[in-house]
Amino acid sequence: MKTTVAIALALVLPLTSGCKLLKKRAPDDGAGSGEESSGEAKTKAKPKSGCALPEGGRVTSAVTITKGCTVAVEDHITVDDGGTLTIEAGAKLEMATHTYISVEKGKLVVRGTEKEPVVLTSANGTKAPGDWTGIFLSADIAAGTEITNARIEYAGAKENFGLGAISIAGQKAPKRVSISGTTFDKNLQSAIHVADGEAPFAKLEKNVMRGSTRSLSAPPSALGGVGAGNTFSDPLETGGKLLESTSWPAFGAPVFVKEHLDVGKDSAEVVLTLAPGSVLKFAQSTYLSVGEHSAASLVAPGVRFTSASTSPRAGDWPGIFLYKTTKSVDLTGATIEFAGQNEHFATAAITYYSANGKDIRGLKASGLVIKDCLQAGMSTADHDCGPYAAQLKVTGVPACRKE
Numbered sequence: 001m002k003t004t005v006a007i008a009l010a011l012v013l014p015l016t017s018g019c020k021l022l023k024k025r026a027p028d029d030g031a032g033s034g035e036e037s038s039g040e041a042k043t044k045a046k047p048k049s050g051c052a053l054p055e056g057g058r059v060t061s062a063v064t065i066t067k068g069c070t071v072a073v074e075d076h077i078t079v080d081d082g083g084t085l086t087i088e089a090g091a092k093l094e095m096a097t098h099t100y101i102s103v104e105k106g107k108l109v110v111r112g113t114e115k116e117p118v119v120l121t122s123a124n125g126t127k128a129p130g131d132w133t134g135i136f137l138s139a140d141i142a143a144g145t146e147i148t149n150a151r152i153e154y155a156g157a158k159e160n161f162g163l164g165a166i167s168i169a170g171q172k173a174p175k176r177v178s179i180s181g182t183t184f185d186k187n188l189q190s191a192i193h194v195a196d197g198e199a200p201f202a203k204l205e206k207n208v209m210r211g212s213t214r215s216l217s218a219p220p221s222a223l224g225g226v227g228a229g230n231t232f233s234d235p236l237e238t239g240g241k242l243l244e245s246t247s248w249p250a251f252g253a254p255v256f257v258k259e260h261l262d263v264g265k266d267s268a269e270v271v272l273t274l275a276p277g278s279v280l281k282f283a284q285s286t287y288l289s290v291g292e293h294s295a296a297s298l299v300a301p302g303v304r305f306t307s308a309s310t311s312p313r314a315g316d317w318p319g320i321f322l323y324k325t326t327k328s329v330d331l332t333g334a335t336i337e338f339a340g341q342n343e344h345f346a347t348a349a350i351t352y353y354s355a356n357g358k359d360i361r362g363l364k365a366s367g368l369v370i371k372d373c374l375q376a377g378m379s380t381a382d383h384d385c386g387p388y389a390a391q392l393k394v395t396g397v398p399a400c401r402k403e
């Protein structure tokens with residue numbers, strides 16, 4: 001999940017479609033300095049509003065695209081240190097192929113209304129997902145960046161390191177981004193992609209994400225920042241280390257786990273709480289680990305842990321690893337299926353790694369269903385599952401591994 005988006009070009013933005021046409025300046029040599037060549041005079045953009053941006057597309061002060069403007073964007077837009085780009089209700093930006101909006105150390109404020117959303121779309125006559133790259137939010141964006149009541153469509157091109165309609169770099173400070181009331185439609189890759197770092201969302205609510213490979217791709221801690229009223233038509237995606245206690249809400253869509261989900265850190269207890277009815281789909285050979293490094297806990301009653309394969313079969317993924325240091329695990333009424341792969345030293349759907357039966361603590365497994373798995377339902381180092389084996393509803397393999 002660690003992804004770096006390098007986007008510091010000297011950029012150009014001619015505007016048309018009934019609005020002021022900006023003079024096009026040749027881009028720099030691509031060195032990424034964001035500085036003009038030595039022979040050019042450097043000018044600071046002045047605050048302005050209307051249907052145009054500063055020449056060169058570089059926003060370094062307060063700039064507003066006013067209500068009702070339609071702007072043809074032929075090259076990239078960069079919001080730099082000290083800049084705020086505000087886009088008012090009813091405005092429309094038609095983005096040329098592979099162009100993007102990059103918010104470096106500045107701020108982006110998109111303020112549509114339900115009746116007059118801001119539209120960010122492709123400039124192509126025949127539109128298709130991935131026509132333009134999308135929006136980049138860097139690690140240094142200013143607090144107060146918001147996208148409210150917008151429609152973002154046909155973005156997600158992989159060019160320029162794009163990872164979705166909105167690509168959020170690892171944040172240096174939490175809760176700097178608010179996205180609400182916004183529809184993401186027909187974008188390539190993810191509607192929103194979040195890299196490692198501080199959880200970025202001050203607000204993520206009442207959005208609609210559809211027509212992408214993934215609705216939201218984010219580290220496990222960032223999924224805890226998902227608010228109410230979102231509609232996810234496509235799977236979410238996560239994986240990696242969870243180093244702080246986090247509760248995931250009910251997403252209404254499965255969560256694809258693309259790399260090991262490791263709950264716990266050395267210095268403090270970490271608790272992952274999953275809403276009942278959640279579905280986690282694990283990629284081939286990936287697993288869930290709770291408490292390898294600390295007294296971590298998992299609260300997952302009624303949750304389904306399964307394979308991400310389109311044709312699942314027993315042993316697609318190793319399963320769940322627990323340890324002597326695992327503090328508590330609630331799997332009441334949960335389901336584990338297609339697990340038990342003989343990888344990463346897994347010996348059952350639930351493997352107590354280097355732990356004996358007497359080391360098990362805080363396990364709630366009443367009504368836990370384990371089916372279509374290899375090896376066994378549960379295993380310990382001394383093959384003693386105590387009273388827990390009797391609580392499991394296991395089919396096809398022994399409830400407790402005996403060899």
